[in-house]
Amino acid sequence: MKIDTIEQSYAKQLADLISAESQLGATLIKFAGIATDERLKLAFEDQLEQTIGQRERLGKLLAKMNGAFQQQTCAVMHSLIEEGDAIISDGGDAQVVDAGLIAAMQRVKHYEIAAYGLAIESARMLGREDDLPLLEQSLGEEKGASILLTRIANDGNLASAAEPVVATLTMGRSALATPPLPAPRSAPR
Numbered sequence: 001m002k003i004d005t006i007e008q009s010y011a012k013q014l015a016d017l018i019s020a021e022s023q024l025g026a027t028l029i030k031f032a033g034i035a036t037d038e039r040l041k042l043a044f045e046d047q048l049e050q051t052i053g054q055r056e057r058l059g060k061l062l063a064k065m066n067g068a069f070q071q072q073t074c075a076v077m078h079s080l081i082e083e084g085d086a087i088i089s090d091g092g093d094a095q096v097v098d099a100g101l102i103a104a105m106q107r108v109k110h111y112e113i114a115a116y117g118l119a120i121e122s123a124r125m126l127g128r129e130d131d132l133p134l135l136e137q138s139l140g141e142e143k144g145a146s147i148l149l150t151r152i153a154n155d156g157n158l159a160s161a162a163e164p165v166v167a168t169l170t171m172g173r174s175a176l177a178t179p180p181l182p183a184p185r186s187a188p189r
């Protein structure tokens with residue numbers, strides 16, 4: 001479908017985000033099952049719940065858009081998930097795999113932060129002020145998830161275990177407000 005208006009572009013962005021959140025669900029379940037760091041496991045489980053809520057919010061917003069772009073496949077998320085799968089199949093010891101999972105999910109979170117940020121700007125341009133609280137709630141969750149992953153990487157010394165991207169993402173962490181780590185579910189191994 002050809003896009004002629006900002007409104008159509010906005011509807012496409014929302015549909016793309018729904019696709020992204022939908023694709024991510026299975027990956028988060030898989031990552032939570034593979035992660036050995038208990039805090040990382042919990043973080044992925046929490047993100048799965050957030051993803052379900054984010055998808056519902058997007059559905060509400062798209063329902064107000066006269067049915068435009070109901071079906072959309074987010075190719076970026078598809079590629080990011082493929083990259084995550086490649087990290088898993090590369091294997092390695094537990095610390096390296098956990099660091100790889102964090103790196104893969106940080107890429108996802110940064111994509112989502114950018115996508116929600118753009119959707120918010122589009123909503124503002126269209127004067128759709130009523131849409132902003134839901135989009136900003138999701139953007140806040142994505143930012144919080146990214147910060148938490150950074151903390152887990154640093155606290156578990158995972159930043160030095162694998163990819164440079166983890167180390168890069170942890171630089172400048174002191175400038176960010178960091179949410180508390182989730183309490184471990186069981187005693188540390």
Ligand SMILES: [Fe+2]
Pocket residue numbers: 021050051054112142
């Ligand atoms: Fe999300």
